[in-house]
Amino acid sequence: MEITAGVLVGLVAALHAYFLVLEMFLWERRPGRELSGFDAEMAKATAPLAANQGLYNGFLAAGLVWGLIADDPTGFSARVFFLVCVVVAGVYGAATANRRILFAQALPGALALAAVLAAR
Secondary structure, eight states: OHHHHHHHHHHHHHHHHHHHHHHHHTTTHHHHHHHHHHHHHHHHHHHHHHHHHHHHHHHHHHHHHHHHHHHHHHHHHHHHHHHHHHHHHHHHHHTTTHHHHHHIIIIIHHHHHHHHEEEH
């Protein structure tokens, strides 16, 4: 179960690294505009907000990687903390911005969190 938990945490970290790239560097290009549904003008207007959001996603990814490489109990605590942050952010985003966030962010985070707790 520890291997499964580690793989899931790694996948969630990779997902958030992808969100960082998408929101910080590709927001005004096709991938970012397809995700947001914004036209070029709106994408340009919201790019600073998206970049800030991307930076926070990068912090989540970094925290999850830290949790994977740190020895326990620090590693375990970091994995749990950052996965809880991912789930809370996903639930909040789904409630306030777009319901798809529940499935793209909160669900993977919750599955990884369950695996981490089960492996303990």
